[in-house]
Amino acid sequence: MSFTSRTEALYSVQGLWCSSCALAVEAQLMRLPGVATASVHYPSATLLVEGAPEALGEPRLAAAVRRLGYRLGPPEAAEDAEARLGAESRYLTLRLLMAVAFGMWTMLASLLIYVGAMPSPRLELVMAWVSGAFALPVVSYVALPFYRAGWRTARAGRPGMDALVALGTLTAVGVSLWLLMRGSPEVYFDTAVMLIALLLVGRLVETLCRHRGLRALQSLHQPPARVQCWVQSAWQDCSLDAVAVGERLRVESGETLPLDGTLRDSEALLDLSPLTGESAPRRCLPGDAVAAGCRNLGTALVFEVTAPAGECRLDRLREQMWWQQARKGELQRLADRFAAWLSPVAVALALLTLAATWLAGAPAEAAWVRALSVLVVACPCAVGLAIPLAGLAGSTQALERGVIVRDPGAFEALARIRSAAFDKTGTLTAGEPQVRAMHSTANLSEPELLALASVAARGSDHPLARAVHRYARQAGQHKAQEVAESEEIGWLGRRVRLADGRGLLLGSRAWFVEQGVATEQAGDSGESEVLLACDGVLMARFILGEAVLPGAAETLAELRRQGFTLALISGDREPAVRRLGKRVGMKPAECYAGRSPEAKGKLLAAMPQPSLYVGDGLNDVVGLATASVGVAPLGANAMAQEGASVALLTPGIAGVEVAWRLARRTRRVMRQNLMLSGLYNLLALTLALAMPIPPLVAVLAMVVSSLSVVANSARLAWSEDGNAVRVDRAMPEAVGTVP
Numbered sequence: 001m002s003f004t005s006r007t008e009a010l011y012s013v014q015g016l017w018c019s020s021c022a023l024a025v026e027a028q029l030m031r032l033p034g035v036a037t038a039s040v041h042y043p044s045a046t047l048l049v050e051g052a053p054e055a056l057g058e059p060r061l062a063a064a065v066r067r068l069g070y071r072l073g074p075p076e077a078a079e080d081a082e083a084r085l086g087a088e089s090r091y092l093t094l095r096l097l098m099a100v101a102f103g104m105w106t107m108l109a110s111l112l113i114y115v116g117a118m119p120s121p122r123l124e125l126v127m128a129w130v131s132g133a134f135a136l137p138v139v140s141y142v143a144l145p146f147y148r149a150g151w152r153t154a155r156a157g158r159p160g161m162d163a164l165v166a167l168g169t170l171t172a173v174g175v176s177l178w179l180l181m182r183g184s185p186e187v188y189f190d191t192a193v194m195l196i197a198l199l200l201v202g203r204l205v206e207t208l209c210r211h212r213g214l215r216a217l218q219s220l221h222q223p224p225a226r227v228q229c230w231v232q233s234a235w236q237d238c239s240l241d242a243v244a245v246g247e248r249l250r251v252e253s254g255e256t257l258p259l260d261g262t263l264r265d266s267e268a269l270l271d272l273s274p275l276t277g278e279s280a281p282r283r284c285l286p287g288d289a290v291a292a293g294c295r296n297l298g299t300a301l302v303f304e305v306t307a308p309a310g311e312c313r314l315d316r317l318r319e320q321m322w323w324q325q326a327r328k329g330e331l332q333r334l335a336d337r338f339a340a341w342l343s344p345v346a347v348a349l350a351l352l353t354l355a356a357t358w359l360a361g362a363p364a365e366a367a368w369v370r371a372l373s374v375l376v377v378a379c380p381c382a383v384g385l386a387i388p389l390a391g392l393a394g395s396t397q398a399l400e401r402g403v404i405v406r407d408p409g410a411f412e413a414l415a416r417i418r419s420a421a422f423d424k425t426g427t428l429t430a431g432e433p434q435v436r437a438m439h440s441t442a443n444l445s446e447p448e449l450l451a452l453a454s455v456a457a458r459g460s461d462h463p464l465a466r467a468v469h470r471y472a473r474q475a476g477q478h479k480a481q482e483v484a485e486s487e488e489i490g491w492l493g494r495r496v497r498l499a500d501g502r503g504l505l506l507g508s509r510a511w512f513v514e515q516g517v518a519t520e521q522a523g524d525s526g527e528s529e530v531l532l533a534c535d536g537v538l539m540a541r542f543i544l545g546e547a548v549l550p551g552a553a554e555t556l557a558e559l560r561r562q563g564f565t566l567a568l569i570s571g572d573r574e575p576a577v578r579r580l581g582k583r584v585g586m587k588p589a590e591c592y593a594g595r596s597p598e599a600k601g602k603l604l605a606a607m608p609q610p611s612l613y614v615g616d617g618l619n620d621v622v623g624l625a626t627a628s629v630g631v632a633p634l635g636a637n638a639m640a641q642e643g644a645s646v647a648l649l650t651p652g653i654a655g656v657e658v659a660w661r662l663a664r665r666t667r668r669v670m671r672q673n674l675m676l677s678g679l680y681n682l683l684a685l686t687l688a689l690a691m692p693i694p695p696l697v698a699v700l701a702m703v704v705s706s707l708s709v710v711a712n713s714a715r716l717a718w719s720e721d722g723n724a725v726r727v728d729r730a731m732p733e734a735v736g737t738v739p
Helices: 019-030 058-066 078-114 121-142 144-155 161-181 189-218 313-325 330-359 364-377 381-400 408-414 446-457 463-474 509-514 552-561 574-583 597-606 618-626 638-643 654-690 695-717
Strands: 007-014 035-041 046-051 071-073 226-231 234-239 248-251 261-263 268-271 282-284 301-305 403-405 419-422 434-440 483-489 493-498 503-507 528-534 537-545 565-569 611-614 629-632 646-648
Touching (some): 007 058, 019 035, 019 046, 019 058, 019 144, 019 161, 078 121, 078 189, 121 189, 144 161, 161 364, 189 364, 364 654, 381 403, 381 654, 403 654, 408 629, 408 654, 419 597, 434 446, 446 493, 446 537, 463 528, 509 528, 552 654, 565 597, 597 611, 597 618, 611 618, 618 629, 618 638, 646 654, 654 695
Parallel strands (some): 419 565, 419 611, 611 629, 629 646
Antiparallel strands (some): 007 046, 007 071, 035 046, 226 234, 226 248, 248 301, 261 301, 483 493, 493 503, 503 528, 528 537
């Protein structure tokens, strides 16, 4: 099958009990004809399968998964995943309470035997039977999920932790019953109970970690179920799901925008902190794009819907994150391979230990106990958790700091980045121009000129005219004047006739020359200008430029200090690129102007690898695909968002530094987890083979190794230092549009 004939499909898998279950599902699906790859992300229960389109139908895949006892369905909605993890937590808590309630009597009975507190051998035997009686509910009902998962993974040919747990538990119970039948009180019911109880504790901690990560993703946006919609010339209460593109919604003061849209007739003051973390409110003008998740700080606003429920930008980001989480990085694949062969090796070593100990002349019960210890210490639960938990913790921390890492493999690439390149407009700048200065050429006051400019620019879609209009409104000079007629001349200029007969022109210098308006000569400064004329006489010149986003220069300086090779690559004119580069601290040799999309790709390929590129437009798609890691800034074009493995939810590029630092920490924790789990299994197996280890000690050591991996992953929630979380959230009130 050729690569071009492949497609991908995303599903959720219900009934997963551990990471070994995920490996079993992968192995089962990989046996199906037409399936090229199958990857299950256990923390989110997400399956990403790739292959021939006809092979990826849900009924076919669901039937294969059902044979193992799992259920396949469409990707879960956030609320469904929340309900599932909540049910899993309650399920685990109930079984853990039962294990503790019955297990403590089993442990007490065993302790009385171990310390010799019973006055006679007969009472010791009775106490051993009591220990077994209290252990029965634990090793039967409470341990049932371990038996079920062990059987399923064994059927799939990928026995893992639960297969070893089930085998170890049943072996401990079997040896104990055999000893009881022989009249010996030296039973090991306490080992079986402790194994199940401590594994349940580890599983519950792991589930709570997954729950926390899901809640962080959900917190991006929780739209209301009911909204005010303009229907039949009146505002009516409607279901959010029934709202279509093009309809108008009303959002009261203090409420959150439920959908993406375009602001209608009046300006609005929006709080973007729930969405992007911006500390300063942003003032938006009619025609500006507004995004779901923003909070209305001003009077009631009306906007026109541009994306229905489930298709807003945040919905797409959430969906893309689930898609990419199902992919596996190199470290995860390494951990999977390690866990896959560890279980068969452990069983083989346990049988070898049993045979060797028995042939050496040891009693049969001693041989079985040695084999039991080998089985218990070899449980690869720490290996299975090493990478997914670290990746989930890193992704959660990144999300809380305004960075979405869609591909877990990007963590590994980000941590090794040697060069970083940036687009100019929309990446280092706000994307829309701003008036930097106004030069009057008439005997009119500044307020009078701004009032005329506001009238001339009102209603224009040209970004320069919009900037002039916004500048006049911010100065308070936007009083309504009656307009008789207005005309937009392409993207060259605008002609307006006032009710009092005066004619206004607003446009470029070249267009003014065509209209016969006298203008003075001006050099190429790299900045744009807009001219205003009244009745054929030049009145004012507005100098416009792009505002550098706050924190850009500081972020670039920090990346330079960390040894990055930097570059500014833009399709804009050289004077503009050089001017911006100087303002953000870039050297002239690091500024590349007039570059086509293909030229951007070639430059990135020639930079030290791995490389990173930050771009927001269609002309950046090639660069995003060429770079080792593509980053889409806030407000990026949809195509740029699709091509990037990292998306920023905060203004500016400070999120690049945040993502890099978190990636380094996450990769370091992943490697530490893998090393901890690998060393544990190596040392524990060596000790269990070399010397007798009480099964109870083996249980404690195995659980401690799993909890050490969980605790090490939890360290990602701590700030390494102030620089690790530095994000400049300050933004001017009116900078471009809301993405």
